[in-house]
Amino acid sequence: MSKVKIGIVQTSCTADIQLNMQNTTRAIKQAISNGAQIICLPEMYRTLYFCQTQDYEQFKTAETIPGPSTELFSKIAKENNVVIIAPLFEKRTDGLYHNTIAVIDADGSITDIYRKMHIPHDPGFEEKFYFTPGDLGFKAIKTKYATIGTLICWDQWYPEAARLTALKGAQILFYPTAIGWDAKEPDAIKPSQLDAWQTIQRSHSIANGCFVCAVNRIGTEGDLQFWGSSFLSNTMGEIVANTGHEQEETLVVEIDLSEIDDTRTHWPFFRDRRIDFYGDLTKRFID
Amino acid sequence: MSKVKIGIVQTSCTADIQLNMQNTTRAIKQAISNGAQIICLPEMYRTLYFCQTQDYEQFKTAETIPGPSTELFSKIAKENNVVIIAPLFEKRTDGLYHNTIAVIDADGSITDIYRKMHIPHDPGFEEKFYFTPGDLGFKAIKTKYATIGTLICWDQWYPEAARLTALKGAQILFYPTAIGWDAKEPDAIKPSQLDAWQTIQRSHSIANGCFVCAVNRIGTEGDLQFWGSSFLSNTMGEIVANTGHEQEETLVVEIDLSEIDDTRTHWPFFRDRRIDFYGDLTKRFID
Numbered sequence: 001m002s003k004v005k006i007g008i009v010q011t012s013c014t015a016d017i018q019l020n021m022q023n024t025t026r027a028i029k030q031a032i033s034n035g036a037q038i039i040c041l042p043e044m045y046r047t048l049y050f051c052q053t054q055d056y057e058q059f060k061t062a063e064t065i066p067g068p069s070t071e072l073f074s075k076i077a078k079e080n081n082v083v084i085i086a087p088l089f090e091k092r093t094d095g096l097y098h099n100t101i102a103v104i105d106a107d108g109s110i111t112d113i114y115r116k117m118h119i120p121h122d123p124g125f126e127e128k129f130y131f132t133p134g135d136l137g138f139k140a141i142k143t144k145y146a147t148i149g150t151l152i153c154w155d156q157w158y159p160e161a162a163r164l165t166a167l168k169g170a171q172i173l174f175y176p177t178a179i180g181w182d183a184k185e186p187d188a189i190k191p192s193q194l195d196a197w198q199t200i201q202r203s204h205s206i207a208n209g210c211f212v213c214a215v216n217r218i219g220t221e222g223d224l225q226f227w228g229s230s231f232l233s234n235t236m237g238e239i240v241a242n243t244g245h246e247q248e249e250t251l252v253v254e255i256d257l258s259e260i261d262d263t264r265t266h267w268p269f270f271r272d273r274r275i276d277f278y279g280d281l282t283k284r285f286i287d
Numbered sequence: 288m289s290k291v292k293i294g295i296v297q298t299s300c301t302a303d304i305q306l307n308m309q310n311t312t313r314a315i316k317q318a319i320s321n322g323a324q325i326i327c328l329p330e331m332y333r334t335l336y337f338c339q340t341q342d343y344e345q346f347k348t349a350e351t352i353p354g355p356s357t358e359l360f361s362k363i364a365k366e367n368n369v370v371i372i373a374p375l376f377e378k379r380t381d382g383l384y385h386n387t388i389a390v391i392d393a394d395g396s397i398t399d400i401y402r403k404m405h406i407p408h409d410p411g412f413e414e415k416f417y418f419t420p421g422d423l424g425f426k427a428i429k430t431k432y433a434t435i436g437t438l439i440c441w442d443q444w445y446p447e448a449a450r451l452t453a454l455k456g457a458q459i460l461f462y463p464t465a466i467g468w469d470a471k472e473p474d475a476i477k478p479s480q481l482d483a484w485q486t487i488q489r490s491h492s493i494a495n496g497c498f499v500c501a502v503n504r505i506g507t508e509g510d511l512q513f514w515g516s517s518f519l520s521n522t523m524g525e526i527v528a529n530t531g532h533e534q535e536e537t538l539v540v541e542i543d544l545s546e547i548d549d550t551r552t553h554w555p556f557f558r559d560r561r562i563d564f565y566g567d568l569t570k571r572f573i574d
Contacts, residue, residue, distance in 0.1 A: 203490030
């Protein structure tokens with residue numbers, strides 16, 4: 001049973017939370033009808049990407065775990081025997097919020113949660129205002145169909161995050177994402193931004209001999225044009241399935257987890273890591 | 288003075304050490320005549336890639352530091368005011384050998400050495416037989432024209448090596464290499480191997496906002512067809528210069544080191560590393 005079908009749900013969002021939940025439910029059911037067993041949503045599927053500005057009102061859109069999202073997805077997961085990777089805006093307690101993933105296993109239970117560890121903060125991506133950096137570290141989460149790693153958006157630029165998650169046994173790294181082109185930036189640099197985003201994640205497949213699945217949102221919100229381009233890369237870093245950057249899409253792709261052992265055996269990078277010399281990776285800079 | 292011209296010297300090798308030294312000297316002088324200031328050679332430029340088999344006779348081709356290679360290159364470096372990155376087979380003492388780089392500064396002095404940290408060992412790449420793993424760690428080496436990092440071939444698959452070298456201040460990561468296609472492997476996987484090799488190194492540019500320069504050998508030796516395809520990637524991981532995979536080539540490309548600060552300021556990955564959670568990178572696996 002080394003084969004598993006991955007559902008990539010690339011959706012756009014509106015200002016209406018209920019509508020977004022309905023639209024996502026529709027897309028998930030489409031993925032299920034195409035055989036998906038592990039389904040991944042884009043980062044913060046339930047709202048517009050409100051981090052373009054610092055707005056206290058937006059904290060009201062946060063939810064607890066369990067809460068509306070996990071209740072909805074637990075029901076769908078249990079009824080259809082699927083795993084759902086649900087990224088949401090978590091209210092942990094009064095005045096304390098995280099950018100979080102709840103992993104719902106095929107029996108409908110909340111197997112584990114991951115809290116986004118690397119938080120960006122740039123004009124148009126004002127995330128440090130909203131999200132306390134995760135305090136749970138990096139995780140591999142056993143589900144019915146595979147042991148998965150869940151990371152979120154900005155995490156994707158950090159080889160350390162991918163490595164630690166793979167070293168814990170993750171076979172597939174999922175990256176729910178909300179990334180796009182800023183209308184204020186010149187068109188000339190846009191292809192290189194998208195290419196860098198794709199390349200760094202493909203490199204996590206290569207370095208760790210594992211699968212990577214990036215699921216981005218789509219559509220234009222204010223100055224941001226989310227570039228979609230969700231993809232799945234195999235253990236050699238080759239893209240084996242991808243969506244476009246124009247519209248909502250639901251994609252189901254079958255992968256064979258036995259490729260991990262085969263790739264790692266032939267390119268045994270794990271064998272030769274110089275762990276005796278990696279200690280300084282915990283330093284900010286080595287002056 | 289943020290601009291610097293990089294010389295990529297992609298050579299083939301023969302069984303004749305003197306001939307290889309002469310040919311390399313010729314190529315270096317060609318790079319110098321085209322304005323190169325920092326010149327990088329392929330891994331073990333002086334011999335055939337003898338690691339295809341385990342042969343005690345080959346230890347006789349090793350040299351000390353200083354030795355024939357450093358004497359030759361020190362003279363050229365001093366006369367022409369250039370930096371030379373010289374990868375060689377180092378005899379450290381009786382029965383103790385390394386795969387080493389000597390960095391020759393523009394005044395002809397041996398500024399520093401780097402000993403290959405990650406040693407492969409696969410059929411056709413029997414390196415653990417010959418090379419003791421490096422014990423000097425990862426280094427950034429100040430030269431007249433730039434602060435450079437020197438890593439060797441198999442090191443290129445390890446994000447940890449690139450990160451540590453960049454954290455020490457390296458502006459350009461050089462990877463002298465001897466990698467190729469094995470005639471015993473199916474043709475179908477060859478493009479994905481080359482693409483993975485390029486992608487993982489481009490990802491080091493992206494993750495660290497620095498330049499990467501890979502210099503590979505060319506030509507067929509026994510079962511191995513070295514694929515050349517030397518390249519330089521900029522701080523966004525874009526390939527700005529590359530050789531082909533058919534013949535010897537000497538390429539000189541000018542880069543602007545000020546792009547490092549610009550890229551890192553706009554994509555501030557160094558700012559947000561979760562060094563409080565990276566400690567387990569010193570573990571082999573996290574069971």
